[in-house]
Amino acid sequence: MTPAVRVGTRASALALTQTTTVAESLAALGEFGYELVRVSTTGDVNRASLSQIGGTGVFVAALREALLDDNCDVAVHSLKDLPTGEAEGLTVAAVPERADIRDALCARDGLTLAGLPEGSSVGTGSPRRAAQLRAARPDLSIIDIRGNVDTRLARVAGLVDGGPGDLDAVVLAAAGLTRLGRQGLITEYLATELMLPAPGQGALAVECRSDDAGASVFAQALRQYDHLPTRLAVTAERAVLRRLEAGCTAPIGAHATVTDDVLTLEAVVCSADGGRLLRRTEITADLSVGGATSAGVVLAEELLANGAAEIAGLSADL
Numbered sequence: 001m002t003p004a005v006r007v008g009t010r011a012s013a014l015a016l017t018q019t020t021t022v023a024e025s026l027a028a029l030g031e032f033g034y035e036l037v038r039v040s041t042t043g044d045v046n047r048a049s050l051s052q053i054g055g056t057g058v059f060v061a062a063l064r065e066a067l068l069d070d071n072c073d074v075a076v077h078s079l080k081d082l083p084t085g086e087a088e089g090l091t092v093a094a095v096p097e098r099a100d101i102r103d104a105l106c107a108r109d110g111l112t113l114a115g116l117p118e119g120s121s122v123g124t125g126s127p128r129r130a131a132q133l134r135a136a137r138p139d140l141s142i143i144d145i146r147g148n149v150d151t152r153l154a155r156v157a158g159l160v161d162g163g164p165g166d167l168d169a170v171v172l173a174a175a176g177l178t179r180l181g182r183q184g185l186i187t188e189y190l191a192t193e194l195m196l197p198a199p200g201q202g203a204l205a206v207e208c209r210s211d212d213a214g215a216s217v218f219a220q221a222l223r224q225y226d227h228l229p230t231r232l233a234v235t236a237e238r239a240v241l242r243r244l245e246a247g248c249t250a251p252i253g254a255h256a257t258v259t260d261d262v263l264t265l266e267a268v269v270c271s272a273d274g275g276r277l278l279r280r281t282e283i284t285a286d287l288s289v290g291g292a293t294s295a296g297v298v299l300a301e302e303l304l305a306n307g308a309a310e311i312a313g314l315s316a317d318l
């Protein structure tokens, strides 16, 4: 009997549902058992504003340490929380098929974004969401919020029982809400024309030690679980972020779609106040990881050539 594969996860409700789905799929593909190893991360423990904790990878570092210390065999991350740099000794061995990429509005009284009265308060901790909200609705008051999905939902007046209800709406990733069974609270799926998601939003990454990526009991299952169109899309999106030398809290959105013959990549760079949005598209027929990376780099350079660094306060040079 093969020993159970140890699957590292954050301990939040969202992480646990995501990880359980991944672990079940892998275990079924590879015919092995699994156990969950819960790891708490700086992002979970520290309640300060995400922009304040700063740095990339607040949700990820402890999981990576657990892998490197051999406390688990694979780790499951939300791909959008994964820093774009390589992690020494570790490999993203599978990117499963992506869920809904959109951001979602959860508002009081079933309101949509257009229907929110003038001056309404909308909570988000994401500079990218804040800037695009301000661009669409300059009259709104955007409130910086933190906490897990249920804590944020509880801030909306009358949305869930017993919450403080001090806001008119919050914006969250549709994928996270759906994974938690909270999709019924979504009052509008925000169109990507209005709100480009974070690079990697709605996708997961399964990471393992590079030594195990080729030959371990679970390596074959990871290869089968990898979904190439999703991997190409997130590779292109993350290449934009990487070339712009920006992290997951930068006011940058990116979204790629992959059909049988082309990859279409869109990206937006925003000023914090939403006054300037620079948005461009790049298309490539090279459906390889290298081709997806190049598309992201080319698009980032076009954004830089049009003032992206100044608009978003980035330090990247052309």
Ligand SMILES: NCc1[nH]cc(CCC(=O)O)c1CC(=O)O
Residues within 6 Å of the ligand: 078, 079, 080, 081, 171, 172, 173, 174, 175, 176, 177, 200, 201, 202, 203, 204
């Ligand atoms: N930064 C936290 C985070 N990381 C991944 C998700 C949602 C699920 C996803 O995008 O895959 C969330 C919550 C949110 O942004 O609403």
